[in-house]
Amino acid sequence: MKKLPPRKKAGFTLTEVLVAIIIILLVTAVIMTGLPTAQRAYVDVVDAGNAETLLSTSITVLQDLLSTTPEAKVDGEGNVIYFINSNTGFWTKLENSDEGILLSEYPGTIEGLGTPRSRLIVSKAAATAPLKTVFSTITYSNGVFTITGLKVMRGTQEMSSVETYKLRAIGSVTVNS
Numbered sequence: 001m002k003k004l005p006p007r008k009k010a011g012f013t014l015t016e017v018l019v020a021i022i023i024i025l026l027v028t029a030v031i032m033t034g035l036p037t038a039q040r041a042y043v044d045v046v047d048a049g050n051a052e053t054l055l056s057t058s059i060t061v062l063q064d065l066l067s068t069t070p071e072a073k074v075d076g077e078g079n080v081i082y083f084i085n086s087n088t089g090f091w092t093k094l095e096n097s098d099e100g101i102l103l104s105e106y107p108g109t110i111e112g113l114g115t116p117r118s119r120l121i122v123s124k125a126a127a128t129a130p131l132k133t134v135f136s137t138i139t140y141s142n143g144v145f146t147i148t149g150l151k152v153m154r155g156t157q158e159m160s161s162v163e164t165y166k167l168r169a170i171g172s173v174t175v176n177s
Helices: 014-067
Strands: 071-074 080-084 091-097 100-106 117-120 131-134 137-141 144-154 157-168 173-176
Touching: 014 091, 014 100, 014 131, 014 144, 014 157, 071 137, 080 137
Parallel strands: 071 173, 100 131
Antiparallel strands: 071 080, 080 091, 091 100, 100 117, 131 144, 137 144, 144 157
16 A cells, blocks of 8 residues: 655644634633723713813803893892893893703893793704703802803713803893892
């Protein structure tokens, strides 16, 4: 019987291939466990940046609304009930809603307020989905509006805030109720 010539060793053995596959699977498993953490960190960084932008935008809108107010109606503690929006001439109210700070404009006189037209001071599209702006109080005294507890929230988590923001209204009058 004739012997076959010895084969050349070309390629990998089954054991080598299996070891390589196991190593690749282990590296993939380590990488995959870190992806959710990296994704969470990315979302937190993006939301923090968006919160700063939303807070800045909210302050700018409030400044534009309140700095040119010719008249404000306050309660006995100085809390703003209504103010006149100098752009529209309507009595206006700011209040917190589930979606952010709501601006309601009432056509008519203070005695006979009509049905309000309401909108967010910063639109939902501009605010990005999980973020909203809220405030604690808006007071008015001696021509100065004071906004306290202005915050950007993501659910119940505070993302960015300004404890107290003051701005002077140009030529405004206080009406006590």
